Amino acid sequence: MCQSITIRPTIPADAARVTTLLGRSYRALLASDYPTTVLAAALPLMTQSRPRLLRCGTYFLSEDDTGRTLAVGGWTDSSPHGRAGRRGQGHIRHVATDPEHIGQGHARRLMTEVLRSAAAAGLTRLHCQSTLTAEPFYERLGFTRSGGIEIRLAPGVLFPAVQMCAQLD
Numbered sequence: 500m501c502q503s504i505t506i507r508p509t510i511p512a513d514a515a516r517v518t519t520l521l522g523r524s525y526r527a528l529l530a531s532d533y534p535t536t537v538l539a540a541a542l543p544l545m546t547q548s549r550p551r552l553l554r555c556g557t558y559f560l561s562e563d564d565t566g567r568t569l570a571v572g573g574w575t576d577s578s579p580h581g582r583a584g585r586r587g588q589g590h591i592r593h594v595a596t597d598p599e600h601i602g603q604g605h606a607r608r609l610m611t612e613v614l615r616s617a618a619a620a621g622l623t624r625l626h627c628q629s630t631l632t633a634e635p636f637y638e639r640l641g642f643t644r645s646g647g648i649e650i651r652l653a654p655g656v657l658f659p660a661v662q663m664c665a666q667l668d
Contacts, residue, residue, distance in 0.1 A: 502563045502565070505561070506559050513560055514550065517571050520568045521547070521595050525545055529631075533631065557574050557617070558574075559573050567597070570594070570606045572591065572593060572595065574590060575589060588622060589622045589626070590627070591628075626663070627662075627663040628662060642664060643664060644661055645664055647661055648662045
């Protein structure tokens with residue numbers, strides 16, 4: 500039976516659902532690309548939903564008709580560190596897919612909505628701090644690698660990542 504999929508902006512009441520999905524996704528999908536010690540330090544900091552994202556109107560949740568959360572992600576015009584962004588530029592934020600639904604197109608559909616939303620808001624360029632695991636996914640969406648980076652999640656907690664960028668039509 501074919502289920503319908505809804506993609507909608509998140510609301511603050513989605514906090515637990517988003518946190519649960521981030522935890523399930525990152526624990527399962529990042530394990531093959533990161534040492535256990537890195538994940539032990541980083542995951543508690545990376546898997547919490549962000550209240551500001553949940554209410555920004557540009558962070559989305561994909562769900563099926565049973566209410567199961569399939570993917571989350573979005574964009575902001577401020578950097579992941581809270582600094583004001585450059586005019587016409589934005590940042591991809593906190594994208595994750597349910598590990599039981601990888602390869603079924605849910606993240607691609609969600610990101611299509613994210614990219615459409617960013618373009619409709621007048622953005623011409625999106626930056627992304629990708630995990631090592633997600634780099635091929637973002638490349639398929641048209642993002643190009645700028646270089647390797649380390650994201651400082653907390654004092655003494657550095658997370659290897661990839662800086663990427665895409666031009667929007």
